[in-house]
Amino acid sequence: TGEASAASSNYYIKITMTLQKKNGNAWNPVLTWTKTGGKTVAIGRSKSDLPSGTYRCAVVARAYDSDDTLIEASTRYSATKTI
Numbered sequence: 063t064g065e066a067s068a069a070s071s072n073y074y075i076k077i078t079m080t081l082q083k084k085n086g087n088a089w090n091p092v093l094t095w096t097k098t099g100g101k102t103v104a105i106g107r108s109k110s111d112l113p114s115g116t117y118r119c120a121v122v123a124r125a126y127d128s129d130d131t132l133i134e135a136s137t138r139y140s141a142t143k144t145i
Contacts, residue, residue, distance in 0.1 A: 063106035064121030064138070073125045073133060075103040084116040084142070092117070116144045 064079045076098045082089040092112075097105040103123075119140040125133045 063104065064119070064123070065102070065104040066121075066123035066125075066136070067102040068125045071101050073127055074098065074100055076124045076126065077103050077105045078122045078124075079105050079107065080120045080122075081107075081109060082118050082120055083112075084118075089118065089120070112145060114145055116142050118142045 064077055066075050066077055068075055076096065078094060078096045080094045081092045083092050084090075093107075093109060095105055095107050097103055105121075120137060121140075122135065122137045124135045127133055
């Protein structure tokens with residue numbers, strides 16, 4: 063689950079959440095979900111039947127103004143989970 067809020071109601075948010083699997087020192091994308099909305103946007107997804115390995119989610123939140131100009135971007139990572 064990822065959530066982001068804009069500082070102003072004049073902005074809108076786009077969240078991209080990517081499930082990543084660890085491969086050596088690299089994190090490879092497995093699945094990606096995107097959601098766009100108003101001042102606050104939350105995205106939550108689940109995936110079962112994954113092959114064994116170590117996983118995390120990367121969440122990128124971007125805030126845009128009414129002219130579709132990027133105002134701010136932030137990336138956060140979940141804790142890792144080994145299955």
